[in-house]
Amino acid sequence: MVKVNGFSFVARSAGIRKSGKPDLGLIFSTVPARCAGVFTTNKVQAAPVLVTAPRIAAGECQAVLVNSGNANACTGEVGMQDALRCGQLAAKSLGIDEQLVAVSSTGVIGHPLPMPLLEKTIPGMSEGLSETAVDDVANAMMTTDSFAKVASRQAGDSAPYTILGVAKGAGMIHPNMATMLSFVMTDACVDQHFLQQALRQAVEGSFNIITVDRDTSTNDMVLVLANGESKTPEIVADSAEGQEFAELLRGVLLDLAKMIVRDGEGATKLVHVCVNGAADDGDARKVAYNVATSNLVKTAFFGEDANWGRIIAAVGYSEAQVDPSRIAIFFDGVPVVQKGLGTGPELEAQATDVLKQAEFSVTIDLGLGDGRGEYYTSDLTYEYVKINADYRT
């Protein structure tokens, strides 16, 4: 069980979810932590986002309260009051300033929070705090997730610290609106400005290669809290330590991001789409995005069909510079297309074996330049349709 100095956790079943599953989690740091956040770019923002974003921008945070079962989105002024009230209840229970509490919600949109349940449950939560209960919080954040998502990294012996993250999210097929929440705790001491910069960068190389900025839900939120309780020297930008911290942070977020794809609603496969040889990185990313989000490509993955025709067509309708006669496509190492033409039935049969795996890569070489981009995606399955057709009913 990974612990992080100064952090403790607790979860409860408040009854927001009718199933009676845990639906309320609390993360607490014994001292105020420096913090950074990345929030949804959706123009429709849920009340907890509106309440929390300015608090994080102020630079210090000591607790995160998260509920599942209700997004507190599209709930108007009542929703704002409810989000503030939840923060107050947590602050009072913990004996801290309410401005140091981040609040976060995920679940159905358009229904007010069941405040009587929260009024009853939040006040007693601080009593249950435990430094080993991070899994409970990860569990309480779940909506259609099929497993709790926790990842961590440790820094080396000379100045040891830990980065521990939890996340929630599963609807990444086309990533519209499937709320993604992630909270990262570290006992490192990190310069505030660098912390925000490192988080932004880490999100770009993790959550943003399973989703894209515009495809955000009303509630998306990634927070990092650095409380300095490792008592190691302050980590600043443009240093070896800063570089190491940034890499470890990205490692935690990428682990969580891959778990989200693997847990994509109904998904049975994790596919790494890599694009090389593009005119530039932007082009590479566009191509990777188009391939990774094509329903026809994703259903072919589910059908374990090495259908490179669908891939090459998705490459072609991207806005990237493309010369069809230079395209090469590989499933893991197996070339199925060279110079824009199929390589024949024998290699296609080998590629079909690759597709039978639970994890594989599709590499597309455009043969034009040095641009690179990547994306993680899953297959599109019967189960996806079932989950999303039945979600509210």
Place this chain on the structure above:
Amino acid sequence: MVKVNGFSFVARSAGIRKSGKPDLGLIFSTVPARCAGVFTTNKVQAAPVLVTAPRIAAGECQAVLVNSGNANACTGEVGMQDALRCGQLAAKSLGIDEQLVAVSSTGVIGHPLPMPLLEKTIPGMSEGLSETAVDDVANAMMTTDSFAKVASRQAGDSAPYTILGVAKGAGMIHPNMATMLSFVMTDACVDQHFLQQALRQAVEGSFNIITVDRDTSTNDMVLVLANGESKTPEIVADSAEGQEFAELLRGVLLDLAKMIVRDGEGATKLVHVCVNGAADDGDARKVAYNVATSNLVKTAFFGEDANWGRIIAAVGYSEAQVDPSRIAIFFDGVPVVQKGLGTGPELEAQATDVLKQAEFSVTIDLGLGDGRGEYYTSDLTYEYVKINADYRT
């Protein structure tokens, strides 16, 4: 049975499709027709597109040969030779110049056409031409389509002519790469330049509101042939007759486009997404597109769930100007959101009844300006996944 003066049709089972279904169609005009075309914008273009586009641009066409079962795409130089050869065979059989033959293909990508079958079948086709066999051609164009798509309009008594169209296409869920073909025959006499302009406009208001430019397959093609055999006066731009022709042409294409959505792979519902009150038409179209292509919205339609939360979130992540507190959403006439807030369980129950219908509209009013846009979409179902996972195997 709608007939168009001077046009005749024939279809055959050449054996390209292993099922033995008809897979080869021929459309013939007794005289060379003025023509116009809209072709895929995909950077990867199939051989028949490369062969046909310049012929149509030359302004005259007398025959269209179409096959299903094989797209002749990503087939390199061999594919080009095969496409040219098919045109030659048809031209010879019909006794016309090969430059007057358009060729078109749909089906799997990356396999050469089975030329021996085509060499054997095409030469005898002209013998079977019949002016009442348009349905046979529509039938021979089908791939995953579940029904043949034919629509027509007649112009008024003073100068009567007919517009008759066929189309193929069914994979419009996210419209990536699902080839869309349409051929329109009219005996009107139409100015060549105006014909191209009217076609472009009609496509914008029909096929392009079920798909978008970038989401084109390697093979997409819409052709119109106007042979003048109605012997009515030439129709030119900026005239009442031109206006009428443009409207009738759009009517035919919109009928065909709706059939394509209704036949969307596995689709059970046809949904008209209307956006009003946007800052401008471009914004309205962006919002309509985002809502119409959201997998989560579409699975909610399948689940007959009036889940306006998913709709409002899709509105929010569009790039359009949005003020959440002004959004209104209606299912047919039933308001489920006013000023960004839900209207309560009673109206939501009424909306759920609307969703039980096979056809309904979702109207989104952004409350900002006069911008309008629309889109037709379908639901996302188990059957979609099944069809696309199994398509090649």
